[in-house]
Amino acid sequence: MKILAIADEESRSLWDYFTKDKVEGVDLILSCGDLDPGYLEFLVTMTNCPLLYVNGNHDRKYLQNPPEGCICIENRVYDYKGLRVLGLGGSMRYRPDAPFMYTESEMTSRISKVNREIILRNGFDILVSHAPAKGYGDMEDLPHQGFECFNQLLNKYHPAYMIHGHVHKTYLPGSFEREIRHPSGTRIINAFQSCMLEIGRDEYPAVGKTGSFLYDFVMTLKQKRGPKY
Known part of the structure; x- marks a missing residue:
């Protein structure tokens, strides 16, 4: 499966100078936040494939103007052709009145609330977040610290995979890492601007093959009824 991951800054190559060949073969788009809703709408229209997104800490505008034609996966596990994608957007709280900022305990609570969905699906294959995990691609200042609960x-x-944004390449001149390997074995990808991922068929279960009897039964029935995002 070919995935376009995007975050933080609109890619001029994909917007101002877009050509169809740049997204040829893309099956799914994952947005990690802090992007213009018009940009997401443009990409989902031009690629004609699903775009799943979480909120960044600067996405207050999404409350009044959510990107049309795109799918918010906050606090849920979304299944796309067997690929289980968990969405947990937002950053560490550094302002009291911001809608998409969380303390460590608040993010931990969000994970607890979605844990039933994770268990039902016998896990997940990709974590899409805005903030990184603590110690893996984050920074020391509070606004750009990662969450320990992600670890x-x-x-x-x-x-x-874990795919995030929030830490721009320009924040870490000379030391930016696109990919970091976590001790759990998870490949952590910083999607700043954009990057392409090729996810092998052996990296996620086939539809109805997660090992969760109830979930597999439901997904098998849905598959028989025809394709649907």
């Missing part, structure tokens, strides 16, 4: 989540479920 606990990765260590418990061992997803193949």
